[in-house]
Amino acid sequence: MKKSMITALVLAMALGCKEKAKENTTGTSSDSVAEAKTEMAEQQEWAVLFDGTSFDGWHEYLKEGVSDHWKIEDGAMVFYPPQERKKGENHNLIFEGTYTDFELSLDWKISEAGNSGIFWGVAEMPDLKQPYESGPEIQVLDNDKHPDGKNGTSHQAGALYDMVSPSKDVTKPIGQWNNCVISVNHKTNKGSVVLNGETVVEFPVNDPEWSNMVAKSKFADWEHFGKHTTGKIGLQDHKDVVAFRNIKIKAL
Numbered sequence: 001m002k003k004s005m006i007t008a009l010v011l012a013m014a015l016g017c018k019e020k021a022k023e024n025t026t027g028t029s030s031d032s033v034a035e036a037k038t039e040m041a042e043q044q045e046w047a048v049l050f051d052g053t054s055f056d057g058w059h060e061y062l063k064e065g066v067s068d069h070w071k072i073e074d075g076a077m078v079f080y081p082p083q084e085r086k087k088g089e090n091h092n093l094i095f096e097g098t099y100t101d102f103e104l105s106l107d108w109k110i111s112e113a114g115n116s117g118i119f120w121g122v123a124e125m126p127d128l129k130q131p132y133e134s135g136p137e138i139q140v141l142d143n144d145k146h147p148d149g150k151n152g153t154s155h156q157a158g159a160l161y162d163m164v165s166p167s168k169d170v171t172k173p174i175g176q177w178n179n180c181v182i183s184v185n186h187k188t189n190k191g192s193v194v195l196n197g198e199t200v201v202e203f204p205v206n207d208p209e210w211s212n213m214v215a216k217s218k219f220a221d222w223e224h225f226g227k228h229t230t231g232k233i234g235l236q237d238h239k240d241v242v243a244f245r246n247i248k249i250k251a252l
Contacts, residue, residue, distance in 0.1 A: 055070065061093070076109075096232070100186060104248075105247075110174065117238065119138075122231045123232075135228075138160060139157055142174055157169070157178070160191070164213070166200035184205055185252045186229060189204050191203045210226065
């Protein structure tokens, strides 16, 4: 075979390999781009309320800013209650936005024998001295050692406080993080609490079912309790050390 024919054959084989490699690379790249776009779209659905580095967007209830009783440690906001309190003093945290239909995800860690809570539908009004006067609460609690854990299961961790009990206790041991996802959807009349990956509470959010639940609770005669379909998110100062992290929300 002539030298020129051999050279041509080698070149053709090389070009073929190059085109095949290009085709394979392009296919892989397209798949990766599609996966990245899907992941990005899912991430964009969520709005980060606390990124682990600052209290931007947060303030204490009926106050400006956040006091030194709240610290940022290892990517979490940690509450250290004051040793002495003035009458009526509270350091509940409130996020500045308002929400109607949403899914709220966060991690919480309670101290031994500790108590706290997560509010939604909070109406921040001067006449209401505490966020729980308007906002329903999902309980955060050491079920074993805090006295409220003995006051019925509707007061235990994960409960829609004093209204709906969790189906089971799936809390982690004290000192470990618990993941909590709270959903409130007025369009479907459904609310739920998923604690550590398990749905433990489900409840209606519209009337007449909602008002019927409230009427059977300690909040029956509270003028503003559970009345605000659109409201703020809050984290409770219940005089115990508590920590929250990875706080994000998305509209439903």
